[in-house]
Amino acid sequence: MNVVLISPHFPPQFFLFAVALKERGVNVLGLADAPHHELRPELRDALAEYYATNVEDLDQARRAMGWFIWKRGRIDRIDSHNEHWLGLEAQLREDFNVEGPRPAEMHRRRTKSGMAGLFRKADVPCPPGELVQSDDQVRAFARAHGYPLVFKPDLGVGAARTFKVTSAAELDAVLAQPLSGYIVQPFIEGTIVSYDGLVTRDGRIVFETSHVYSGGIMEVVTGKLDVYYWNRREIPRALRTLGQRVVDGFGIRERFFHVEFFERPDGSYCALEVNIRPPGGFTTDMMNYSADIDVYRLWARMLTGDPLTDFTYERKYHVAHVARRRGRSYRLSHEELVQRLGDRLLVFRDVPEVLAGAMGDQMYLIRDPDLGRLTEAIADIQAS
Template identity: 40%
Template structure:
């Protein structure tokens, strides 16, 4: 059972590979059947449209329909962090293998993740739940400015701010969203390195990759700027060590994983940021494919259906992502980019509006065995008129 197979759009890739692996794929979503992509229609044996995907009764009615028609459901997945809690509830109610209600809180809240990182022996950012201004000021007295305040639950950098001094704290107090739970974190000066991959039903990591973010996503979102990042052909050994320890501590099985670490600029320490039991977002699954000349959608499906992800898969290329924003004036237009680097560009397309604040309005992916060349392409695409 695939929940929300139509959104994000790469749900069609996951459903297609499941069907090719021999699974019967059923879908629940809120888009009319005629609005589904042809490839997705072909992948789904049946699709049930509901009016409100947040409505538990609607979802339960769809489940009842499918169980009556098809029998016991073997897996329930959305591969989407937004539906993490609902996925766990359905698995619990219908005794479907996977993450259940009793564990999902540990994956939803950044404050709860710390216990598992501590268990794994991985350094974590100094953090405290935001209760009131007095508590924040006491935290600042211990760690000093700057600090970062972010929602305890959620992905991306929405509602995340960096406070440089008392005036920023005053501003945050005036604008923070009531009812939203926040955490305060010590600011880490570093880059983000991810540990992304697949862990099988026995707890074995069967594939791993890594992305490098030299920009702050928080700064990109708050400044409404463009984004770039890189998929690397190999995983930093210290990231690999920390990532494996985290997977073992969380004891996650038969899932994608996406773990974010800071690598400090000064002494290159690896510091845990957060863990997500889903594929890396945006175009990162495709970046993995371009970097490793593989089909990670197929590897996941084969792992779920046949307990065999294939491989081993070797990284061959550095893959870059560079987005552009509609409100920014760039030196080089689209045709100039294609003339200069057409042989290196593997994909370009508009970004879905819901993701555009962080990911840009339009983006390019490109690859090379030369990291310096990939960085040069980023500079060419994102060169801004003075």
Template identity: 35%
Template sequence: MEPLNFIFFSPHFPAYGQEFCHHLNRNGVRVLGIGDTPFDELSGKLQASLTEYYRIADMENDDEVIRAVGYFIHRYGKIDRFESLNEHWLELEARIRTDFNIYGTKLDFIDNLKQKSKMKDYFVRSGVSTVAHLKSSDKTSALQFIDQVGFPIVVKPDLGSGASMTYKISTPREFDSFFSNKPADIPFILEEYIDGIILTCDGLIDRYGHVVFATSHRFEQSIMEVVNTDSHLYYFCLPAIDPEIEEAGRNILKAMDIRERFFHIELFQRRRDNKIIALEVNMRPPGAWMTDAINFTHDMDIYEEWAKMVAHNRTGGPFPGKYFTGYASRKHRLDYRYSHQDIVGTWHAELVKYQEVETVFRRAMGDFAYQFRAGSLDQVREIVAFIHELKV
């Protein structure tokens, strides 16, 4: 039987791409890479995982990508998958799958994954409450929306991921300033501000629409404020997913008819009444070292489970949670009470990873980060407080 032909677009970036390629290769998949980095500069692990690598000069150039795909078809026959597992390439992936009739999300559905306003339609279909919003760049309509929901509000680009160009607007003066200075060519949506924490529903769904693994992360900070204030970040991976969060995630996946993908769904838990409110859905692995957090929390290998799902439509498990895993970053501009040596010396038994963050992710993820696990939420909170304590 011929192996699955899997084109992995940008296998070298982000860095965890090599893990997905390695485990695909381990599961008998023919992994074909397309990237802009010279082959000799790829890690040894990634080089060993790729059957062949096609270097292009410009990752944004569709003609170059199409030529690379055509070359692989000529060499190996039908392409079975084309993936990057990266939000940035969602539309390009869909175009390639559509043009070459490759399994997976096609162009006719991609706007539902890219546009926040269209995501909310699926939240409504799923029966999960969502954030009140307005898709409009018209100032009059925006004022009417504020009359309904009040200040503060959140404004964000309708297209895009993360917290880039996302702002909390608390006063009429800030509102006027935003409308006077916003880029004319970028559609924005306005959202009611929710005072709450973010709980995620993360995991794997197979090609038949069955959720084969689910877990959850807890964010007690606003990522928007972390980015806008250039502050440090922390979050926790939880050993057990809240049943209400898991039910909401499953209902959203069913409404969107998602198949054979990672999923990363963000939901608010409103502080005043604990109500669950859907915020955003991403059909990719969670970022910010969260795949590693899953592994440390559940004593599993999520890269291997994803690869087995793609290659054989099966996974192992179950993988019960055993630990709380924390992430805490630092900013070089801040003056911390405890040194790196203090952190390693005090928490060496709990630390599982620490290193510089890739430059492009530093605004949100921090300049240097620590990952650690413990048996209780109180203990990982204590470690976060130790890492983040500033000099007086």
């Protein structure tokens, strides 16, 4: 079996996908922009072939695929587990007739306008929204739905180029700039929560979890807030039902998924967006620590045809990603935290710069079976 992994070195822990595939006897073919000697040794050892090029250049990526086929034969799968490369994955699948989502299907799942149609078809509540076409149209939308409003790129995740409008005067200023490719929606009040997991090629969810976020990514990035998020040990029934509808309605198969919702104060849910890949940052490690499992090996088993009928798990711990930012004064030093947290501290590390805006400059991964104690530890880490 030949599997192409795009950018297998990022995020840093994703090399474990390549290692897990090699353990299953797969020829792992790496495609990235990093020089071979800069890859960590475990990743170099896991790769049967490696092609370093400008992966942003589709022609260069196609040349790499041709080289892989010349060296190893037919390609069975292409994956990256990374939002940035999902479009490239799909295009290369179409170009080289590889199984998996193709461009039209991926575009429908990744654009907010496409998601809205799929949410409605799956009977999952979502905010009203319209692609921006004209000033008059946007003003009519504002009259119908009131303020605040949120403008987001139709294609894109996170807070990049996303902004909130709270008044008619602010709207006038926004309309003075180009908004081609934007969607406008009412601002939804609520806590951002997720339904995350791994689904097999026959649509069976073999692992599921849910995370609760301290703030919306737009507010975190623009306000440079200290962010944290943690997993639930028990998933609310209503959230699980809606999440499963999304996975089924979007036709997600043989992949990780990350579905975000607003959880309103009354306990109801409103879908925010879907990502056809694992949740970002180091969340795959958090999944492992929460249940003492290995989702990297689990994915590799699934991809190589294992039905996973023997796989069971229990979410034994709440695991939190707790961030700090450089240049900010905190009440407890790192050394004091290490002593106070004890064996609840799993990992401390710098966050890659490209992720730091949304996830902080430094990260503590902590776990505890008791949510109250976990919450106290979060407060200790971020107290100023």
